[in-house]
Amino acid sequence: xxxxxxxxxxxxxxxxxxxxxxxxxxxxxxxxxxxxxxxxxxxxxxxxxxxxxxxxxxxxxxxxxxxxxxxxxxxxxxxxxxxxxxxxxxxxxxxxxxxxxxxxxxxxxxxxxxxxxxxxxxxxxxxxxxxxxxxxxxxxxxxxxxxxxxxxxxxxxxxxxxxxxxxxxxxxxxxxxxxxxxxxxxxxxxxxxxxxxxxxxxxxxxxxxxxxxxxxxxxxxxxxxxxxxx
Numbered sequence: 001x002x003x004x005x006x007x008x009x010x011x012x013x014x015x016x017x018x019x020x021x022x023x024x025x026x027x028x029x030x031x032x033x034x035x036x037x038x039x040x041x042x043x044x045x046x047x048x049x050x051x052x053x054x055x056x057x058x059x060x061x062x063x064x065x066x067x068x069x070x071x072x073x074x075x076x077x078x079x080x081x082x083x084x085x086x087x088x089x090x091x092x093x094x095x096x097x098x099x100x101x102x103x104x105x106x107x108x109x110x111x112x113x114x115x116x117x118x119x120x121x122x123x124x125x126x127x128x129x130x131x132x133x134x135x136x137x138x139x140x141x142x143x144x145x146x147x148x149x150x151x152x153x154x155x156x157x158x159x160x161x162x163x164x165x166x167x168x169x170x171x172x173x174x175x176x177x178x179x180x181x182x183x184x185x186x187x188x189x190x191x192x193x194x195x196x197x198x199x200x201x202x203x204x205x206x207x208x209x210x211x212x213x214x215x216x217x218x219x220x221x222x223x224x225x226x227x228x229x230x
Contacts, residue, residue: 015054015082015125015128015129015132016125019122019124019125023122023125026118027110027118030110030111030114030115030118031054031108031109031110032108032109032110033056033106033107033108033109034106034107034109035104035105035106035107036058036101036104036105036107037101037104038101038102038103038104038179039100039101039102040100040101041098041099041100041101042060042099042100042101042105042107043084043097043098043099044098045064045065045096045097045098050111050112051084051109051110051111051112052082052084052109052110052111052112052115053082053083053084053099053107053108053109054081054082054107054108054109054110055077055078055079055080055081055082055083055105055106055107056079056080056106056107056108057079057104057105057106058079058101058102058103058104058105058106059076059077059078059079059101059102059103059105059167059179060076060077060083060099060100060101060102060105060107061073061075061076061077061099061100061101061102061181061185062074062075062076062077062083062097062098062099063097063098063100063188064096064097064098065098071188072188073185073188073189074097074140075136075139075140076102076163076167076181076189077099078166078167079167081132081136082129082132082133083099084099102179102181103178103179139162143189146158146190147190147191150229152190152191152192152196152200153200153203153228154228154229154230155190155191155192155229156186156190156192156197156200156201157200157204157225157226157228157229158229159186159189159190160204160210160217160219160225160229161222161225161226161229163177163181163217164177164217164219164222164225168219174218174219174220175218175219175222176216176217176218176219177216177217177219178215178216179215179216180212180213180214180215180216180217183197183198183201184197186201204225204228207224208220208221209221209224209225209228210225
């Protein structure tokens with residue numbers, strides 16, 4: 001049953017979508033499924049880059065620790081995304097980032113050496129991974145541009161729009177995102193102080209554009225939120 005479940009997840013994973021049955025069975029043989037609990041670290045800096053990670057359920061925070069000991073959040077990974085592929089040093093020997101579970105997550109892991117063999121064997125898979133990495137870089141470039149050209153209110157509004165579009169569920173025009181990031185984590189991603197994030201979120205709540213608690217972020221008016229982020 002466990003093997004059937006793993007195979008089902010692989011068939012429904014973005015980069016494996018459309019691959020033939022035989023190819024998927026080969027992936028299934030070299031893949032392993034594992035779960036991580038809230039705030040559990042998936043890997044640490046300086047660990048050998050032995051595995052590639054495919055996130056099926058939940059969210060993962062990718063971060064670094066600065067020289068003065070502060071956490072710098074680089075990205076938040078959602079279901080269907082690949083991570084670990086850009087976390088090696090110049091010699092390809094170790095990671096320089098931390099991956100932490102936000103809520104409970106389900107992950108498929110494949111040894112880097114096995115995955116590299118697959119990429120050489122299946123050009124279509126290689127193309128999809130390259131596209132995935134390119135999309136990740138594009139998102140990072142967008143964040144850098146916002147940090148340079150937008151004020152803090154626009155940055156936070158834009159972040160909420162992206163966060164909702166990527167990870168939210170919609171019902172009757174209302175979007176909810178679970179679990180939410182902390183105000184401190186939103187601040188790291190938008191270049192804002194935690195107090196500033198709290199103040200702006202409260203402002204958006206007063207305007208009945210959003211609501212939030214420790215369990216979720218609710219967006220009532222996406223149109224207004226987008227306009228604030230422009």
